[in-house]
Structures are given as structure tokens and as C-alpha cells.
Ligand SMILES: Cc1cc2nc3c(=O)[nH]c(=O)nc-3n(C[C@H](O)[C@H](O)[C@H](O)COP(=O)(O)OP(=O)(O)OC[C@H]3O[C@@H](n4cnc5c(N)ncnc54)[C@H](O)[C@@H]3O)c2cc1C
């Protein structure tokens with residue numbers, strides 16, 4: 001009986017563990033990739049996410065064929081019938097699959113009724129295995145990302161000078177929060193023209209009415225490993241030298257600034273985290289780049305990305321249902337339609353997400369997620385929205401970033417305080433407020449900015465719970481000093497806004 005390999009849609013690299021385990025017998029090893037139309041309709045997805053994943057899979061199937069593997073590519077409704085047919089046709093006795101990153105997919109695989117044995121091969125998509133993260137986490141009282149990141153720097157010998165960090169500091173974040181003042185000369189991102197395969201995926205999605213959110217064209221993402229490597233090279237030369245200072249800035253019409261745009265490729269497996277980290281370290285050593293930029297970037301991939309994945313698997317499955325603030329407001333309808341809000345910051349970022357399926361970290365955290373948090377939207381609703389609208393969204397990265405970091409629904413397992421802020425932050429870090437109908441300075445009265453009245457309403461609603469978070473004492477002190485009349489006016493505005501924005 002033969003051994004066959006099922007390659008999942010986010011496992012698109014030749015070194016993934018299931019393929020590696022059969023490399024020596026590749027010409028006799030059947031491999032299958034399956035596009036399931038039913039999976040794509042179970043929840044809404046950005047049209048460009050469907051194009052990215054399916055075109056990426058079709059290109060990867062070609063790559064495997066050229067490398068000498070026997071590849072079957074199925075486009076079907078459901079996984080199980082396609083697998084059963086292929087197993088029978090190829091006389092497969094053992095099906096190998098690399099353990100999926102996402103829990104729901106793992107459950108789907110385990111529930112399949114197959115007439116062969118199933119061999120789940122440990123996943124090598126991340127630098128830290130689940131067991132290694134667990135060992136680290138079990139030895140700590142608090143799961144601080146900064147501690148984890150330092151451990152990663154030592155473990156993988158990145159930006160180290162013996163036992164000490166290069167530059168004598170682990171973190172240069174303070175230098176990386178420059179507001180976008182004056183005219184910025186930003187790099188042009190590397191985008192791609194769709195090739196024939198990508199164009200046919202776009203046509204299928206259009207003709208089969210599979211699109212549910214966002215613009216499908218222009219589609220400019222890369223879909224192959226060589227595209228992804230070109231994006232890394234472009235980032236290293238054009239963006240990394242100045243990645244640091246404006247990492248948190250937001251500018252109208254500047255969708256990508258100095259950000260790398262590599263998350264869609266890393267999450268599909270078209271890039272591996274270590275090759276990206278090693279390339280950034282090499283660029284630092286050889287080109288004498290600024291340490292704050294290089295360290296700032298490496299911290300994202302070696303620190304945040306690995307940490308989020310580690311926490312996802314370390315926490316129980318019910319992490320996704322957590323709701324520390326007991327928030328239950330519905331998501332405002334304009335999250336699905338950018339033209340329906342006159343709040344300029346939200347309008348600009350939502351318009352960008354519709355167009356590209358992308359926003360950078362601070363746009364996600366301090367505009368999209370922050371607003372949902374202070375309004376009191378159900379964490380599960382906003383998580384589902386993020387999952388539907390971003391091209392780089394997967395269960396493992398959504399739960400921790402949205403439920404944990406963005407909504408503080410885990411009560412502080414992941415973040416040391418809620419990422420809630422008023423218009424002050426947005427005005428400081430962007431140019432959005434300059435062209436807004438609302439006044440970023442006002443928290444009551446005509447033209448009061450909703451970020452302001454909701455921020456104070458949020459603090460007031462949750463002050464008892466927030467007192468347990470030491471880092472909130474300063475702002476809670478400010479709340480105490482607010483007059484009862486002003487607080488009442490704020491609460492009235494918040495209530496009125498919620499009523500008016502019920503879909
Ligand atoms: C509410 C919210 C939702 C998010 N949703 C996603 C998502 O669906 N998919 C996703 O990959 N990332 C998500 N992130 C993390 C981060 O915002 C994106 O990885 C990043 O913006 C992608 O753009 P980039 O590749 O240009 O990143 P850069 O700013 O250039 O950073 C480099 C890389 O670091 C990694 N990274 C940095 N921060 C994180 C993080 N918090 N979690 C995981 N990886 C990180 C990413 O791989 C990213 O590509 C989310 C963050 C928040 C706050």
C-alpha cells in the first residue's frame with residue numbers, strides 16, 4: 001500500500017514536514033491538494049483571500065510536479081469524497097498530513113471517515129513547537145511577550161553579542177513611535193500583475209458568485225514562493241532601513257508605509273520565519289542599518305508572531321469564547337461598508353481593507369479594534385469580522401490578536417492593559433483627524449468625536465474591573481476628577497450613538 005500526502009492550503013512549501021518525510025520516495029508518493037468550495041462559503045472571506053489561497057495552491061501544485069512529485073489537484077465541494085476517491089485510486093494505506101495550525105481544521109481532519117490510516121506529522125511552520133512553548137510557559141508566572149522574545153533571541157542566536165543583546169538593549173521601541181509630521185517620502189510597495197492561473201481563479205470566483213466581501217480587483221498580491229522572496233528582498237532594500245521610526249504612523253492614502261507586507265506569505269508557508277529573520281539580521285550586519293529598525297522588525301516575527309501562535313495552542317479551546325468585559329453590542333454595520341461612516345479614521349482604514357484585505361498593525365489595533373472595544377461590541381463578532389476581511393487571517397492568529405490583544409477579552413493573559421484610547425492617540429499618530437467632520441478635542445456637545453465619548457464611557461462602565469489592572473490607575477484618576485454633569489453628557493451621547501447605529 002502506498003503512502004499519500006494531503007497538503008493543506010496554508011502549507012505551501014517544499015520543506016513542510018509531511019513532504020519532507022517522503023522526500024526520498026517522492027516520485028512514488030501521491031500528493032493531493034483540494035480546493036473546497038463549501039469551506040469557502042461557511043463564512044464570508046475577502047475575495048482576494050480566496051484568490052490568494054487558491055492561486056497559491058495551484059502554483060504550488062505546479063512547483064511540486066516540476067520537482068518530481070505525483071500531484072492530484074481537486075476542485076470540489078467537500079474534502080471527504082475527494083480524499084476517498086484519491087485514496088482508492090492510488091491504493092493508499094497511510095495518509096500523511098502535517099498537523100494544521102488551526103484547531104477547527106484539526107477537528108475536521110480527525111472527523112473524516114477514511115478507509116486508510118491517518119498519520120499526523122508534527123508541524124514545522126513555526127520556530128517554537130507547541131511543546132517547546134508549553135515548557136517555556138509552564139516555567140513562568142506571567143506570559144510576557146518581552147520575556148518570550150528575549151528567550152527567542154538567545155535560543156536562536158539572533159542579534160546577540162555572546163550572552164548580551166547587540167547594542168546592549170533588547171528593545172528600541174521608544175525610538176519607533178514617531179508621529180507622521182511633515183511630508184514623508186514613502187517607499188513604493190512591490191505588487192504583482194495576475195498571471196494566467198490567477199486570472200482564471202478570479203474569473204471562477206466571479207462567475208460562481210463566491211465573493212462575499214471586498215474588491216476582487218485589482219489583485220496585486222504575489223502567489224508563489226519566488227514572488228514572496230521578491231517581496232522580502234524589496235522590503236530589505238527599500239523599507240527596512242527606515243522601518244522603525246514610523247512603524248506606528250497612519251497616513252491618508254499611504255496603505256503600506258514601511259511595512260513588510262509579508263504576513264500573507266508567511267501564513268501560507270511561502271516564506272519561513274527563520275529565513276526572513278536571518279535575512280534582516282544579515283542586512284543589518286552587512287549594510288550597517290539602524291538597529292532600532294532591524295530589531296523592531298525582528299521582534300515582530302521572532303517575538304510577536306511566535307508568541308501569538310504559542311499562546312493560541314497553550315490556551316484551551318474556549319479561549320475564543322472569552323468575554324471579560326461581557327460585551328454584547330452588535331458590530332456597527334459600517335464595518336462591512338466603509339462609505340457608511342463619516343468618522344474619517346474608520347472610513348479610511350475600512351476603505352483600504354475593502355481594496356486590499358490589508359491594514360498595518362496600528363490601523364488594526366488602534367482604529368478598528370479599539371473602536372469596537374470602547375463601543376462594547378461582542379469580542380466574538382469583531383473577531384469574526386477580522387477573520388472575514390483580512391487576507392492574512394487564520395484562526396491561530398485571529399484569536400490571540402483580536403480576542404486577547406485587541407479586545408482584552410481574556411482579562412489580561414496576553415496584554416498588560418486594554419488597548420483602549422480616545423481620539424488623542426489617533427490625532428497624534430495620523431493625519432485622519434484633520435479631514436474629519438468630528439472634532440478630536442471634544443468629548444461632549446456638537447461634533448464630539450465618538451472615540452472620545454466612548455473612551456470615557458468605557459472607562460466609566462468598567463472602572464471596577466479596570467482597577468485590578470495597575471496600569472489603568474492614572475486614567476481612572478482622571479475619570480474620578482470628571483464632573484458628574486460631563487460624565488452624564490458623555491453617557492447620553494454613547495447611548496444615543498448606539499441606538500442610531502443599530503443595524
Ligand atoms: C486586531 C488585530 C488583528 C490582526 N490580525 C492578523 C491576521 O489576521 N493575520 C496576521 O498575520 N496578523 C494579524 N495581526 C498582526 C499584525 O497586525 C499583522 O501581522 C501585520 O500588520 C501584517 O502586516 P505586515 O506583514 O506588513 O507586518 P510588519 O509590520 O511588516 O511586521 C512583520 C511581520 O511580523 C509579524 N507580526 C507582527 N505582529 C504580529 C502579531 N501581533 N501577530 C502575528 N504576527 C505578527 C507578521 O508576520 C508580520 O508580517 C493582527 C493584529 C491585530 C492587533
Ligand code: SF4
Nearest residue numbers: 343345423433436449
Ligand atoms: S476626529 Fe475622531 S472620528 Fe474623526 S478621524 Fe479623528 S479620531 Fe477619527
